[in-house]
Amino acid sequence: MSFGPNSYVERLAGVLYHGLCGAGVLGLLLLAGTALFGAPRDATDPPAGSLSGLILYTDHGTGCQYVGKSGALTPRMQADGKQAGCRS
DSSP states (O other): OOOOOOOOHHHHHHHHHHHHHHHHHHHHHHHHHHHHHHHOOOTTTSSSSSSSOOEEOOOOTTOOOOETTTTTTEEOBOOTTTBBBBBO
């Protein structure tokens, strides 16, 4: 097996290096976009100010919605006391 300039190991190292560099550039672009345009808001966030930190989940079988944070999950309730999103 040859370990010259075109060896398999060197070509693999080059591919990995360029792949990691590309991933780094993409990550920086995503961070810049978030900094310029703000993080995306969802229905759990207030209209202005900081994000709620909650994640909105939908049960696609029933349509019922839940909110979660740090591993805890609770039904999302409407003003009338019914669970949000549930199909009748």
